[in-house]
Ligand SMILES: C[S@@+](CC[C@H](N)C(=O)[O-])C[C@H]1O[C@@H](n2cnc3c(N)ncnc32)[C@H](O)[C@@H]1O
């Protein structure tokens with residue numbers, strides 16, 4: 611179900627909007643079980659709820675159909691919770707797109723908290739909402755994520771006809787990718803990990819600068835053990851190029867390394 615996106619990155623599919631559903635609803639791109647593939651909880655069986663729509667446009671986004679070409683069905687919260695409960699898991703990962711773009715994500719997180727689930731929220735760190743989150747899995751976006759004429763997304767052939775306005779997004783992405791206030795509020799609110807997508811050594815200066823700024827801005831410690839370097843790669847082939855140099859950088863700088871287990875196991879298959 612292709613939809614258009616508005617200026618703030620919200621998804622809007624006109625006639626088919628949430629109005630048909632009683633109560634709060636979310637645009638859902640996919641809902642599935644898998645092993646958490648990234649971060650400190652890698653390997654934990656989890657239910658993944660992937661909302662559609664993003665306020666950024668990373669050129670490498672492995673969830674193209676939630677960002678560059680947002681696609682979804684609207685589901686009421688009760689329907690989402692029933693789907694989650696149909697799986698035998700106690701960990702839920704709310705991801706996207708950017709899940710905190712949607713105010714309704716707060717009500718979903720509250721309902722999951724009431725039911726005793728452990729919740730991880732995968733977020734780009736530009737939006738802070740007051741919600742019960744057990745682990746904020748924050749992936750601040752570096753300059754190397756910005757789409758440029760030389761680094762265009764390759765999903766869906768959109769870059770070939772320019773229909774996704776990559777040129778416009780270069781400015782918007784660059785202007786919005788870091789919000790220090792939102793980042794500080796997120797790390798102050800709950801347990802967190804900072805998961806940086808690393809392409810090569812040129813990313814490291816920016817990571818160190820951002821950490822210094824965040825440590826100045828936040829009222830809580832931001833220890834190196836909460837900082838994870840994750841190799842850029844949506845496919846096994848790409849990870850084969852990036853994983854060893856990312857692991858070497860983690861060792862050199864004293865940060866942690868996180869694999870992308872799901873890519874190793876299932877490559878770029880949907881619902882994994
Ligand atoms: C699709 S994003 C959704 C959540 C949120 N928008 C964000 O970026 O954190 C989920 C995770 O995948 C990571 N990711 C996306 N594309 C990637 C790629 N090509 N290589 C490595 N990590 C990637 C993001 O950095 C984030 O940690």
Ligand SMILES: Nc1nc2[nH]cc(C(=O)O)c2c(=O)[nH]1
Nearest residue numbers: 644645646647705732872882
């Ligand atoms: N298995 C698996 N683990 C993940 N951890 C974070 C993911 C995400 O897309 O946010 C993700 C994902 O898409 N699949």
Ligand code: SF4
Nearest residue numbers: 664668671677707734
């Ligand atoms: S912020 Fe996340 S969902 Fe948005 S484009 Fe970047 S990786 Fe994709």
Ligand SMILES: [Mg+2]
Nearest residue numbers: 672673705882
């Ligand atoms: Mg993913």
